[in-house]
Amino acid sequence: MKVIADLCIVPMGVGPSVSAYIEAVREVLETTGLTHDMHANGTNIEGEMADVSAAVEACCARLHEMGVERIFCTMHFSTRIDKPQCMADKLARLA
Numbered sequence: 001m002k003v004i005a006d007l008c009i010v011p012m013g014v015g016p017s018v019s020a021y022i023e024a025v026r027e028v029l030e031t032t033g034l035t036h037d038m039h040a041n042g043t044n045i046e047g048e049m050a051d052v053s054a055a056v057e058a059c060c061a062r063l064h065e066m067g068v069e070r071i072f073c074t075m076h077f078s079t080r081i082d083k084p085q086c087m088a089d090k091l092a093r094l095a
Helices: 019-032 049-065 087-092
Strands: 002-012 035-039 042-048 070-078
Touching: 002 019, 002 049, 019 035, 019 042, 019 049, 042 049, 049 070
Parallel strands: none
Antiparallel strands: 002 042, 002 070, 035 042
């Protein structure tokens, strides 16, 4: 099932600056081949639900490898079966 997901990953207990961890998340997502777009408070990802879920798991694994003991994630999914739709389509409708 194709999804558009909004992911927010928060590494906990690492101090106020999390940019190094978010950069690591970006690097993991770049290797997945999934369409993704980082924004100020998270990342939109589109693809098959299993692939998106695997990407999130890989992101969390990478942060744990970096020494993050606790991670808080939130995700929202959007699916549609009446027509194909991607993130760009949704934004184009606003123009």
